[in-house]
Amino acid sequence: MLPFVMLGMVSGANATTEKPGIAGHYTLQAREIDSKLVLEPDNTFEAFIEYAGAEGSAKGHWKQVDNTLTLTSDAVEPPAENLLFNLSRTHSLADLQDTHQPDGGDRFKQAQNHYVLNLRYARSSPVPSIAPVMVTFEFNQGPATQLLWNNAVGRQLYLPYSEQRTLTRIGLQSRADQPPQWFAIDPVTRTLSLSWKVDRTTGQMTYDKPDQLGLAQSQQFFRNAPKALAQIDRNYILTLIYGVTAEPPAITPVDIYWSFDDGSEQNQRWADSRQQQLLMPAPAGKALKRLGVKLSGDQSPQWFDVAADSRAIDLMWDERVKPEQMRDLSGVFKTLELEVKGDCLAVDLGNGLACYRP
Known part of the structure; x- marks a missing residue:
């Protein structure tokens, strides 16, 4: 499957603040992907992309809110039937x-x-890059344990479980000058699922109250995930999920x-x-x-x-994606967000962060 077929869509912010000089012709600098982007001063765009013999093109509108540039294709797609x-x-x-x-x-x-x-x-949705987050685990006795969550993909953290030393709360801290955000943990909890987001205006991470499951519930939940099921008898499992749906x-x-x-x-x-x-x-x-x-x-x-x-x-x-749809990459531009970093319009199309440059 192409690396950017699963690219998600994120809605733009309410207020638009267009910065001068963003309009122009851009070329993507990325391995194996050829793509051109034209941003017109009237907030329309044209784009082309080619990868592994498949290609696509799109026309639409763009807007810039702070350092986020959003492309929205004008193409009207028929309702999905299959x-x-x-x-x-x-x-x-x-x-x-x-x-x-x-x-x-x-x-x-x-x-x-x-x-x-x-x-x-x-x-x-595509997962944005984040700064490292320190995750602190506190117990009913003994010292706290800290683990560094240092990537921007949904992942699981494992922590040894002991009946004599139960987890009481967890804290997440992405900046040293700010206090952790704490969540109380039920003594019987063995697995936690915590959703996170990034405020694109401030860059701050926010977290939803974690879902908590006891041992029997956890075994039922992971019944089709052998790796996690094998770990749950002797570990706490914390799953970190990017909480923005496509x-x-x-x-x-x-x-x-x-x-x-x-x-x-x-x-x-x-x-x-x-x-x-x-x-x-x-x-x-x-x-x-x-x-x-x-x-x-x-x-x-x-x-x-x-x-x-x-x-x-x-x-x-x-x-259900038809074979002919796999060869059409126009959907990449249906709703696509890029980060404005000087003369780089940064984007991740599935094979790492790359730049559109003038």
């Missing part, structure tokens, strides 16, 4: 309950009376079927790819047995079996 679905994981009510919250937390409250279908677009394409409507253990069914229509959840009232005396998805051209649904105690379901989806 989609791929994969059941990622299911959650019971116990999985969803936040023991730190008296009411169990928002996800628990939402699922008490509903089945929740989370529709996750499988593609990710902009999904428009879709033709998809029918969702909820099949219960008494043979009854309910169905809904998912028509907006930006809608990330569907809720189905949980009927008394019934349990969800299967979930089905039916595309407009299919004769019957594709079915996924779910565990009897499931209350929330994560369903990953993506557009």
